[in-house]
Amino acid sequence: MPLTALAAELLLLIADELSLHDVSSLLRANHHLNTLLTPHLYTRAKTLLVPLPSRGGQDLELEPLLNNLARLGRIRSVTHILNAGASATTGSPPALYTAAEAGQEDIVSLMIAYHMERTQGVAVCRVACQRYNSGRSPLHIAAQCGHDATVRVLLEADFSVMEQTEDGATPLVLAVTNARVQVVRTLLEYGASPNVDVGGLSVSAARRKPLIHWVVKNAFVLKVLRGSDLLPILRLLLDYGADVLSRDGYRATPLHIAARSGDGIELRLLLQSTPESKKAGGKLVHSQIVALLIERGADVNARDQGGRTPLHNAAEFQDVEMVRTLLEAGAKREVANGAGKTPVWLASANDWPRGSGEIVKLLEDWSIGPDKY
Incomplete structure (x- = not known):
């Protein structure tokens, strides 16, 4: 028989027999009976807080309930459970992490205040809070999810703007790679370094991939496939x-990356089934990024x-507009690479699938004068 078929009086009697674990589970699943049961379940949970078994003075069964309430934004109930001794900085995940992930900035602020009061301000919250999900802190997850108000609360509570996950990502890296523009602005305002590597602060020189390189490389694809505009983030x-002159592990600059990341042969093949309207948006963003880098x-x-x-890359990857832009900005068309190949040679050798010779002609005739085009 479903619960909805029972009399209200019987439902309340059943609720009085629930354990704290049962209460937590029912709160999560309670939809149709919300008006009747939810207030009673919270009351029942509070009566169970005192007699719970504990280990080292910490009530183990409080943490799952605290996590659920934090995610839902139930600030009064969270307050009751914190008053009963629950910890917001331990658990899997810690409730503080859960609240940050859900963007519940008021609850994040409350949990930090409780932690500071209990430790008389000695144990800084960012140090005490356990990491979760590959070493992410509450600040990492709030930045990744785009919760700007929560990010500000955590930064004001002394969470480090430069702390790293296990794979070396700072909060700024997670905000940038998830296209969280406002969070990027906030982290930079609070002192985050824009010259970090996607692979972490301690990455070897051979594996360097500056964050600005990631933005330039992915701007076209993210605009086409997800509608994410990375131009404001780059700006x-x-x-x-x-550093607009920064180098990756191959000594390439952001402009080198841009020259092979726009409307070149690789992306034309990758996006051949994508509507032209979407690809047009990607081309526009890419051209704006190139112009910004040169500016x-x-x-x-x-x-x-x-x-x-960069001209070698643009010629090889058959990006006509990129070749034209670089020539207009003063790129030398006759320079040879380490293998002795000029941009004209690379354009001729890779004149596929268009087969028009457009780039070769543009490069060969450029000395006549760009006004001709």
Whole structure:
């Protein structure tokens, strides 16, 4: 017989016999009986708090209930459970982490205040809070999920803007790679370095991949496939000091990356079934990113470890507009890479699938004068 078929009086009698674990489970599943049972279940849970067995003075069964209430934003019930001795900084996951993930900034603030009161301010909350999900802190998960108000609460509580996960990601890396523009702005305002590597602060030189490189490389695809615009994020990173001349493990600059990440042969094959309207948005964002990099001082003739310039990349990957943009910005068309190949040679050797020779002609005739085009 379903619960909905029982009389209200009988339901309340049954609720009085529930354990705290049962109460927690029913609170999560309680939809149709919300008006009748939820207030009674919270009351029942509070009566169970005192006699619970504990280990080391900490009530073990409180943590699952505290997590559920934190996720739902039940601040009064969270207060009752914290008063009963529950910890917000331990568990799997800690309730503070859960509240941060859900964007419940008021509950995050409450939990931090309780922790500081209990430790007389000695144990900083960010140090006491257990990590979860590959070493993510509450600040990491709030940044990843785009909860700006929660991020600000955690930063004001002395959570470090530069702390790393197990794989070396800072909160800024997670915010950028999830296209959380406002959180990116906040983290930069609080001192996050824009010149971090996607692989972490301690990554070896051979494996370097600066965050700005990740943005440039993925801007086209993310715009086309997800509608995420990384241009505002790139502008913020540059405004706060991201190095437009930074090098990755192959000595490539952001402009090298851009020259092979736009409307080139690889992406045309990858996105051949994508509607042209969506691809047009990606092309626009990519062209704006290239223009921004050049405006901010990118070196159009910089060489990577193979002696390649951005023009070599654009010619090889058959990006006509990128070739034109680089030439207009002063790229040298006759320079050879480490293997002795010029942009014209690479364009000719890779003139597929278009087969029009458009880039070869553009490069060969450029010395006549760009006004011709």
